[in-house]
Amino acid sequence: MCRIRSFFFATLLLLIACTTSSMSQNKPTQQSSVALPAFDKEGHRGARGLLPENTVPAMLKALDSGVTTLEMDAHISQDGQVLLSHDPFINPEHELLPSGAEIPAADAKKYVLYQMPYSQIRTFDVGSKYYSKFPEQQLMKAYKPLLSEVIDSAQAYIKEKGLAQVFYNIETKSKPSGDGIYHPAPEEFIDKLVAVIDEKGIRPYVIIQSFDPRTLKVLHQKHPDIKTALLVENLKGLEKNLEQLGFTPTIYSPYFKLVTPSLIKATHEQGMKLVPWTVNDLKEMQRLKQLGVDGIISDYPNLFSQL
Template identity: 75%
Template sequence: MPNRQTAPLPDFDLEGHRGARGLMPENTVPAMLLALELGVTTLEMDAHISQDGQVLLSHDPYINPAHELLPEGAELKKSDAGKYVLYQMPYSQIRTFDVGSKFYKKFPEQQRMKASKPLLSEVIDTVQAYIREHAVPQVFYNIETKSTPEGDGKYHPAPEAFVDKLMAVIDTKQIRPYVIIQSFDVRTLQVLHQKYPDVKTSLLVENLKGLKRNLTELGFTPTIYSPYYKVVTPALVEAAHAQGIKVIPWTVNRLKEMRRLKSLGVDGLISDYPNLYPSL
């Protein structure tokens, strides 16, 4: 039986975006391990589903030519963008692509190494082993369902099937109390609220509709409201807190902005550079 006891979120949640994207290849095991070493309280990551129903980590729904390579190490042509769709490949094929050796100009500090898109189960096993070995506090897993209405059946399964596959891994690994499921797609959060009401949810937001309208569209009160950091205002934080909702903005990569947001009363931060957190 899955463990359904709730675990309280940290007083101030320091999240490593895609592990530690500014320092390691994103959504890889090395990125998660570095984030742990840097003392994050939550590992943020993105989930997709392969053709054979495996839950894996990836932000993009396909192999991205900007920072990923073909199995033999060759560059993908720009014309190949969108060609290698994860949902249309078995995981055994996906794993052969190199997602860490190519220089990524957006993140010049990122360490280059041969790496693959890991299974979520592999990440959980590695993280939990690290926690036991190093006797560090249990971290949370903030997992984004990468889905859109337009992508159903092309880039991912429909919301209920997506959520069920994700939760099956989470419950097999018995980490449900330490999981947050986040999404821009309200449909997956609505499925979670209906079928797995004890699971923490986070509504990702990049629009200017405002808290009231976004929550109306969601249809329930999430654990966390996670807006793009530039839209955070004192009034937003106050309004969310009045409803018992935590505010954790994304993706904050400058120390000055981190300090400004913390002074506004946000409940945590998501950053590509968790190495900056000790300076807060």
């Protein structure tokens, strides 16, 4: 009887070990601190210029293009799921109803993500409509994925192709006027986002970015080890933007036309990296790199190979 019990106990331990190994095989190796790339090549919304934005195919295309970071936007559904989307609603400019029909002009902002369960959001087609702003974008039937699915897909692809581990630059799409309408309040937003990040074991490889200092403040207070990026499109200047934020982020990320040699110098003097958005012209990419920026966010990650 003792031998039988020992056999079953040993078998149980083996099964647990195998299950744990299977669950973690696509997670990057855990480290307390991982340095950012010397020059960070970020695919904006995956590869927005080439494939439907913020979708799994766009992220895999970016990986094929040799990016060091996958940039993406996060929203929260009615049932608390973290999903990828730039807009807080189904955007009729480049997205379609589940039936494949156009969204009527009167319903332009009707389908708010925070007011719908994810099971409903997933039924909308976000890749089959021609998008005039990005004529090279390949048309395909696509949906807004969960952040967890994107991470799983990217990590599996990295392993399959033998690629280097990339970073995940995740933007919290929030602003004060949208609390409770388009998204939860900052603390709840951050809690849900970090829960997915930790479930997938990618914390050392994550950057949380935002135009909304509130979410970055919450993140810095609760999880100071997670890298942060302050997105900037205003003319207030470096000092005022940092004063409003209340701490020094890992990255200062301005609109690319705001970049000057003096801004780069000041950013570096305060120990931050400077990564501008969104640069889609090769000559402009080359100019900015020569100026000394620490990376570039682009809709066309295929251009990085020419830098």
